[in-house]
Structures are given as C-alpha cells and as structure tokens.
Amino acid sequence: MAFFAGIDVGSVTTKVVITRDSELTAYHVVPSGANYKMAAQKAMEEVLAKAGLSLKDIACIVATGYGASNADFATLKVTDISCCAKGVNHLFPSVRTVIDVGGQASKAIRVNEEGRSTNFVVSERCAAGSGRFLQIIARVLQIELGDVGPLSLQAKKPVIYTTSCAVFGESEAISRIAEGTPKEDILAGVHNAMALKIYSLISGVGLEEECAIAGGGALDVGLIKRLEEKLGVHLLVPPQPQIMAALGAALMAEERSLALAS
Amino acid sequence: MSEQKNPEATQEVPKRTSAKKWTESARKVRGLVRDMYVRAFTEGKPVAWVMFTLVNELFVAMDVVPVYPENFAGLCATKRVGNPFIDRAEADGFSNVSCSYARIGLGYAALWKDMGEIPSFAPDGGMAKPIMMVGSSLVCDTRYKWFQTYSRYMDVPYYAFDMLGPPASTAYRPDVREQYIKYNLAQLQGLVSFMEERLGKKMDWDKLDEIVRRGEKTYVLWYDAYMLAGGAVPCPFPAEDSFNCFFPAFFMMGEVEALDFYQGLYDEIKYKVDNKMGSIPEEKYRLLWGGGLPPWHTMQIFNYVEEQGAVFVFQSTYLPLRFADVPDRITDPLERMVHSRYEAAISRAELDRKLGLFDLCNFVGLGNPLLFVDEFKVDGVVMHWLRSCRGTTIGQVYQKNLLEERTSIPTLFLESDMCDVRDYFEADWKVKLSAFLETLEARKRAGS
Numbered sequence: 001m002a003f004f005a006g007i008d009v010g011s012v013t014t015k016v017v018i019t020r021d022s023e024l025t026a027y028h029v030v031p032s033g034a035n036y037k038m039a040a041q042k043a044m045e046e047v048l049a050k051a052g053l054s055l056k057d058i059a060c061i062v063a064t065g066y067g068a069s070n071a072d073f074a075t076l077k078v079t080d081i082s083c084c085a086k087g088v089n090h091l092f093p094s095v096r097t098v099i100d101v102g103g104q105a106s107k108a109i110r111v112n113e114e115g116r117s118t119n120f121v122v123s124e125r126c127a128a129g130s131g132r133f134l135q136i137i138a139r140v141l142q143i144e145l146g147d148v149g150p151l152s153l154q155a156k157k158p159v160i161y162t163t164s165c166a167v168f169g170e171s172e173a174i175s176r177i178a179e180g181t182p183k184e185d186i187l188a189g190v191h192n193a194m195a196l197k198i199y200s201l202i203s204g205v206g207l208e209e210e211c212a213i214a215g216g217g218a219l220d221v222g223l224i225k226r227l228e229e230k231l232g233v234h235l236l237v238p239p240q241p242q243i244m245a246a247l248g249a250a251l252m253a254e255e256r257s258l259a260l261a262s
Numbered sequence: 263m264s265e266q267k268n269p270e271a272t273q274e275v276p277k278r279t280s281a282k283k284w285t286e287s288a289r290k291v292r293g294l295v296r297d298m299y300v301r302a303f304t305e306g307k308p309v310a311w312v313m314f315t316l317v318n319e320l321f322v323a324m325d326v327v328p329v330y331p332e333n334f335a336g337l338c339a340t341k342r343v344g345n346p347f348i349d350r351a352e353a354d355g356f357s358n359v360s361c362s363y364a365r366i367g368l369g370y371a372a373l374w375k376d377m378g379e380i381p382s383f384a385p386d387g388g389m390a391k392p393i394m395m396v397g398s399s400l401v402c403d404t405r406y407k408w409f410q411t412y413s414r415y416m417d418v419p420y421y422a423f424d425m426l427g428p429p430a431s432t433a434y435r436p437d438v439r440e441q442y443i444k445y446n447l448a449q450l451q452g453l454v455s456f457m458e459e460r461l462g463k464k465m466d467w468d469k470l471d472e473i474v475r476r477g478e479k480t481y482v483l484w485y486d487a488y489m490l491a492g493g494a495v496p497c498p499f500p501a502e503d504s505f506n507c508f509f510p511a512f513f514m515m516g517e518v519e520a521l522d523f524y525q526g527l528y529d530e531i532k533y534k535v536d537n538k539m540g541s542i543p544e545e546k547y548r549l550l551w552g553g554g555l556p557p558w559h560t561m562q563i564f565n566y567v568e569e570q571g572a573v574f575v576f577q578s579t580y581l582p583l584r585f586a587d588v589p590d591r592i593t594d595p596l597e598r599m600v601h602s603r604y605e606a607a608i609s610r611a612e613l614d615r616k617l618g619l620f621d622l623c624n625f626v627g628l629g630n631p632l633l634f635v636d637e638f639k640v641d642g643v644v645m646h647w648l649r650s651c652r653g654t655t656i657g658q659v660y661q662k663n664l665l666e667e668r669t670s671i672p673t674l675f676l677e678s679d680m681c682d683v684r685d686y687f688e689a690d691w692k693v694k695l696s697a698f699l700e701t702l703e704a705r706k707r708a709g710s
Contacts, residue, residue: 066689081697082704105690116704122694124647124677 002059004257005047006249007040008080009067012103012131012216014039015246016047018058022090022251026051027243036067044073060253064245066104078252080245081109081120087248088212089115092236096208099198099227099235100244101217103131108201110208115248121204129197131217133169137190140173141183148187152222155188169193191226199230212236214244280340281502281561284541285534287527288503294519295337295386295509302327302390308461309390311367311412313405315398315425316583316603317450319477319516319595323470324457328396329389330513331367331412338366339558339681341385347373348682362650362681364408371415394460395420396453402653421456423449427607430615439604446600454596471595473516478585478602483524484511485582491531492576492638496540499531501551501574502564508580546571547641547702552578552631552665552673553658554646555680563691570699576638578630579654584609619664631661635671642702644695647677649685672705674698 003025007016014032018025028047032039040063048054055073063074064083080100088098089111098109106129110119123129138145159176161169169190176186194217211233217223218241228235238244283289302309305327312321312328321328338344344362347369352358354372356365370389373381380388395418397409406422413420425446432438454465487507491499499507507527510520533539549567551574557563564574583606588598610630617629631643643665645658662673674694679685 066693079693079697079700081693082700112704112708114704114707116707117697117701118704118708119672119701120697121675122690122697 002257003051003053003057004250004253005044005058005061006083006246006251006253007044007061007063007065007068007071007074008083008243008246008249009036009040009063009065009070010080010103010245011066012135013242014043014065014067015243016043017243017246017250018047018051018053019247019250019254022254024247027240027246029242032067036070037072040067040071040073044071060257062249062253062256064249075253076256078249081107081122082117083245083248083252084214085109085111085117085248086115086251087244087246088214088238090247090251091238091244092210092212095210095212095236097202097205097211099202099211099213099215099218101129101131101194101198101213101215101220101223103135103216106130106198106201106215106217108198108205110205115251119205121201123197123201129194129201131215133190133194134217134220134223136170137173137187140170140177141186143183146219149219149221149223151184152187152191152220153184153225155182155184157185158188158192159185161189161193187222188226191220191222192230194223195226195230198227202231207231207233209233210236212238214238214241216242218242277342279342279560279562281564283503283506284500285498285503285507285527285530287523287530288499288506290523290526291506291509294514294523295333298327298329298333298513299386299389302329303387308394309392310394310396311389311392311409311416312395313397313400313409314512315396315400315423316515317398317425317453317599318513319470319473319599320450320454320457320465322516323466323473324461324463326457326461327390328513329392331370331389332363333509333513334370334385334389335363335366335681336558337385338370339683340561342559342683343383343385344559344681345683346381346383350376358682359650361402361404361408362679364404365650366681368408368411368415371412375415392416392418394418394457396456397422398425399423400425402651404653419456419460421453423453425449425603427604428611430611430619433608433611433615439608443597443600443604446604447597450596450600467595471593471598474595474598476518476521477516478588478598480511480515480521480524481583481585481602481606483521483528484508485584487524487528487531488576488582490528490535492634494531494535494540494575495548495639496538496542496545497548497573497575498534498539498541500541500564500568501556501577502561504577505556505561505580508582511582512580540573542568542571542573544571545573547573547699548639549574550576550578550631550634550638550640550643552634552643552645553661554648554654555579555651557646557676557678557686558680559683559686560688560691563688563695566692567695567699570696572699572702574644575640576634578634581630583607628657628661628664632664632668635665635669640671641706642698643671643673644698645673645675647675649677649679650682651680670705672698672701 061074063071100107347366350369351365510523514520586605
C-alpha cells in the first residue's frame with residue numbers, strides 16, 4: 001500500500017501530513033516565515049524523516065494553502081477550502097458546517113456527505129476574525145499565543161469591543177491596558193468580537209449541526225467557548241485542528257491515485 | 263481650435279494585466295480607445311470632458327471631441343499607472359473611499375497643474391485640454407461634484423444635468439412618464455444651450471436628427487448582439503470581451519464607426535453561434551458576472567477561470583439598454599433621445615416590478631442576475647464588492663439572497679476596486695475563484 005502526502009502552505013505555518021490507506025502516518029508543522037518555498041521543502045523533508053520515508057515512497061502529493069504554488073514537488077493543487085472540508089469530513093462524517101480559523105482569513109464551509117464543499121464564505125480582506133487578530137493582541141498583552149485561551153476562560157467581566165478590526169482592536173486593547181483592565185477580560189472581549197465576526201460568516205452559508213472547527217484558531221479554548229455561546233451549538237474539535245487542510249489534501253492525493261488506477 | 267500637442271506616453275508597463283480577447287470585435291476596441299485620445303489632440307476640434315451620460319450624440323452633432331475621464335481611469339488601471347494619480351488626488355484631501363475613477367482624473371488634473379504639462383506616464387498621451395466639462399446625475403452621487411472639481415483644476419466652465427429614471431412602483435403610470443420626459447427634455451435643452459454658448463454656434467437640428475436615428479439603430483444592434491451571445495452554448499463572447507465592447511456604445515454613440523462596430527459584432531457573434539463556436543475548449547461551468555464594475559487593473563483574472571474550464575458567459579454590469587421603437591410622431595431629436603432612454607430605464611423597472619422586487623430604482627435592474635441565470639444557463643454567479651463604488655455595489659447582498667431564495671445557484675463575492683490596485687489581493691481572488699469552481703463541481707456531482 002502506497003503513501004500519500006498533503007501539504008498546506010499557510011500564511012503563518014506550513015503543515016504536512018502523510019497518510020496510508022486513509023490513516024494518518026505522520027504530520028509536521030513548521031513556521032512559513034518569509035520564504036514559502038523553503039518552508040515547504042523543510043516541512044516535507046522533516047515529515048519524511050519522522051516517518052522514516054523518502055520522497056520516492058510518496059505516490060502522490062497535493063498542495064494547498066496560499067503558498068501552494070511554492071510546493072513545486074506536489075503533483076497538483078487544490079484549494080484549502082475543499083481540503084479542509086475533506087479533512088474534517090474524514091474525522092467527523094456527520095459534520096455539515098465547518099469553521100476554519102486560519103492565520104490569514106476565516107472561513108465558513110458547507111460540506112456534503114462526500115466531504116466536498118458545496119458553499120463557502122471567506123472573511124473579507126482584513127484580519128478581523130482571523131488568527132492574526134489573536135497574534136496581535138497576544139503581542140500587545142505580552143503573553144504567549146498558547147496562553148491566550150486558558151487565560152480568557154478566567155475572565156470575570158469581558159470587555160465589550162466596539163470593533164472586530166485587528167488594527168483598531170489593537171488600539172482598543174492598549175486603551176484598556178491603560179485603564180487597568182485585567183488581561184483575561186481583554187482577551188475574552190477579543191474572543192467575543194471574533195465570535196461575532198465568524199457568526200456573520202456562518203450566516204452566509206447557514207449553520208447546520210453538526211458543526212466542527214479547524215485551523216490554528218481551533219487550538220484556542222477561549223475562542224471555542226465564545227463561539228459555542230454565540231452559535232448555540234457544541235463545536236467538534238479535531239485532535240490536531242491545524243492540520244485538517246493538509247490531511248484533506250493527502251486524502252485527495254489518495255483519491256486521485258485510486259481514480260487514475262481505476 | 264488650434265491643434266494640441268500629444269506627448270505620446272512611452273513608459274513600459276510592468277506586465278500584461280489585460281485579458282486575452284476571444285473575438286475580432288473585442289480586439290478592435292483598443293484601437294478605438296487610442297483614437298479617441300489622439301483625435302482630441304490632433305483634429306483641432308474643441309474638446310469636452312464628459313461623464314458617461316447617454317448623450318454622446320450631442321457632441322458628435324456639435325463637432326466636439328468628447329473625452330471620458332471614466333474611460334481614462336479604466337485605461338490607467340489596465341496599464342497599472344493609475345495609482346500615482348490616485349496618490350496625487352488623495353494628497354489634495356480626496357478620501358481613499360471616494361470613486362477611484364474620480365480620483366484618477368482629479369489626480370491627473372492636479373499633476374498637470376503642478377507640472378505645467380501632461381504627466382509623461384499618462385497612457386495614450388493623456389486627456390487633451392478641454393474647453394468645457396459636462397457632468398450628470400446618472401447612476402451615482404459622486405458625479406455632480408466630481409466634474410465641478412475638474413472645472414476648478416482646469417479653469418473651464420462646467421455644466422451639470424439630470425437624467426432621471428423612475429422607481430419601479432410608478433414607472434408604468436402615464437402621468438409619471440409625462441413628468442419625467444418633460445423634466446429630462448428640459449435638462450437636455452439646457453445642455454444644448456450651454457454648448458451653443460460655449461461654442462459660439464447653433465445646433466444643427468437636421469444633423470442631430472440623423473445622428474440620433476443612427477444611434478437608435480446602434481443601440482438595437484448592441485442589445486441584440488449581447489443577448490444573442492449570452493444564451494449561446496458554447497459561449498462565443500465571454501464577459502471580458504463584453505466589458506471591452508461596450509466602449510463604442512458608451513463613448514462613440516451616434517458615430518458611423520459605432521454603428522459599423524456593432525453590426526460587425528452582431529455578425530461575428532451570429533456566425534459563431536450558428537456554427538457552435540465557443541471560446542474555451544471545454545465549457546464545464548458557465549458563470550455570470552452578476553454585479554459590480556470589473557477589476558480593470560487585472561482583467562487577466564477572467565483567463566484564470568478559463569484555464570479551469572469556466573467561462574463568464576455574460577456580465578450584467580454594462581447591460582445594453584433595451585430601446586423601444588420611438589414613435590414616428592416624435593420628430594424632435596432631443597425628445598427622441600429622452601423618450602428612448604426613459605423607455606429603456608422603465609423596461610428594467612418593469613422587470614423588477616414583475617419579479618416583486620424591492621423598489622430601488624430605474625437604470626440598475628435588481629432582477630438582472632435572477633433573470634440571466636435561467637436564461638443563459640448559468641451555474642454560478644460572481645459579484646464584485648467595490649470599495650470605492652457604491653452605485654454598483656449597493657443591492658448585491660439583496661441580489662445574492664434573491665438567488666438563494668428563488669434558485670439553487672450559488673454566489674461568490676470578490677472584493678477589491680475597479681481601479682485602485684491597492685485594494686486587490688490576487689492570491690485571495692485566485693483561491694476564492696478556484697474554491698468556487700470546486701464547489702460547483704461538487705454540486706454537479708451531487709446533481710443539485
């Protein structure tokens with residue numbers, strides 16, 4: 001049985017997944033940095049080393065993400081919207097709505113039973129509702145990104161943000177710090193603003209249970225709590241939510257090989 | 263009038279951004295555009311800077327060369343030289359969300375004034391010095407002040423007039439029709455008086471009559487050609503060609519060349535339709551450009567979807583006006599102009615009314631996407647949110663909702679601007695367009 005790979009060259013991190021017989025064999029995540037080509041190369045080399053494989057063991061590679069064209073070793077490219085739908089569907093076949101909170105943009109995707117996207121909405125060209133917003137606020141508050149979620153859960157009186165814009169949001173956070181507002185209340189306010197923005201995206205495709213969340217933003221327990229409150233549903237979270245598009249890409253590589261073989 | 267010097271811009275364009283043309287007619291348009299700017303410098307006739315207003319025939323009759331700053335802005339965007347003009351206009355305080363057509367023209371006028379000569383990077387030699395500015399209220403609210411401001415930069419007189427269409431709910435009432443026609447006629451009479459005074463000569467009404475009647479024939483050919491193409495499978499005349507070929511209708515109406523152009527276009531499309539000649543090799547998905555001005559800065563994006571088997575079979579932004587026959591009893595050419603334009607406006611209002619749509623207005627036609635998805639066998643609709651054009655962006659969400667309620671056709675929104683390339687994010691557009699095509703494929707597989 002052959003191995004397959006999917007690589008998601010995102011704006012913040014590059015994720016690569018190797019599958020065999022539709023099961024996860026190995027995955028790896030590296031920062032994308034300022035050179036997507038180098039990041040794609042590095043991610044692939046390192047995941048192959050992890051799995052004890054070489055490139056010739058991989059029957060087909062699908063690339064996705066904003067920097068997909070930099071993965072010149074890939075066999076074909078598919079959009080991250082379709083790949084994310086496929087990856088989530090593999091883990092949660094009953095899910096019909098997928099939220100993807102990425103570093104560059106957030107997306108709401110309607111998924112059919114085959115794991116294909118049948119409708120989607122992507123956030124406009126701004127950082128509102130995306131992982132970038134969280135990064136900016138974490139920097140302002142001088143905390144690690146991984147601490148944002150747990151700290152937000154401790155909020156007693158979340159601030160009310162008047163904007164979901166990352167630029168104005170940064171100014172607002174600074175104003176709140178100056179007023180002496182606790183960090184956890186600021187973070188919970190940010191999560192509420194993001195949840196509102198994502199809620200508006202979901203309105204564009206329609207919320208249907210079951211609903212799952214993927215992307216790096218799904219690692220943030222604070223955001224998930226606020227989103228669940230806003231949407232009124234329980235969100236399914238994959239064990240490694242940030243690799244869903246790469247997983248979907250690997251599954252598509254497998255599908256393609258099977259189709260060619262038949 | 264003395265001949266003006268054409269400085270002949272020579273600056274290299276960094277890369278090709280315009281789309282591949284699929285028809286011979288579309289390939290001719292670039293030459294017509296260049297001619298308009300060159301003629302303004304070389305023919306020795308008076309020049310007017312004119313806003314698109316459906317009254318080009320008046321300038322032809324008065325031997326004035328009209329130059330259209332809206333077209334010039336689109337040309338600058340296509341050549342990717344618009345942003346220095348935009349920067350200059352913003353330096354004078356014009357907001358970065360005000361119309362980018364206006365900002366490019368205003369920046370051009372300001373830079374000309376600063377430098378004492380036409381900026382060397384202006385495409386086709388730039389816009390020649392006018393002796394008058396003519397603006398109108400048609401389509402959007404920026405228009406009155408836009409040309410008034412030009413007149414201050416260029417120190418020439420300005421005339422503004424109304425060209426109104428009725429709300430859908432009252433369009434069918436005879437008393438409303440009478441009032442609108444009376445009002446619009448008075449507006450055109452005022453414009454003719456202004457031109458006569460400025461030019462120091464009287465209108466030749468017989469000549470105008472000939473030009474107006476030629477224009478009426480031209481409008482019909484334009485409409486017939488576009489509608490014939492839209493319904494054809496495979497599509498012989500994609501939207502990028504259609505976005506090119508409205509040029510003679512908007513900016514040359516009444517001229518013999520415009521009539522010849524649309525006769526040629528109609529014949530070419532008819533030949534291709536009769537012989538089932540499409541544009542792309544395999545037409546997997548038929549798309550409608552359902553609203554918003556096109557991205558003049560990157561028209562090549564239309565070829566991007568074609569590489570993936572999709573074609574925009576129609577665009578409903580620059581929709582040909584459906585001209586009803588003007589009754590023979592109307593012999594005054596001005597009245598014929600007013601009558602035909604009013605009828606064209608109410609034909610859209612009437613459509614909206616029959617579809618039971620929100621009573622927005624006249625020339626816009628909210629029901630267009632709804633009508634065309636069915637008529638032209640469309641699989642998906644793409645709309646363009648324009649940061650600096652409210653006039654063509656307003657109503658798009660309403661139109662999307664309508665499509666969802668009454669059809670199963672999905673809609674994709676793209677975001678940028680018609681000219682300001684700072685608002686364009688190519689990677690984002692490509693991902694969204696590709697994902698949209700993947701979605702259409704999934705829907706086809708599922709049989710929806």
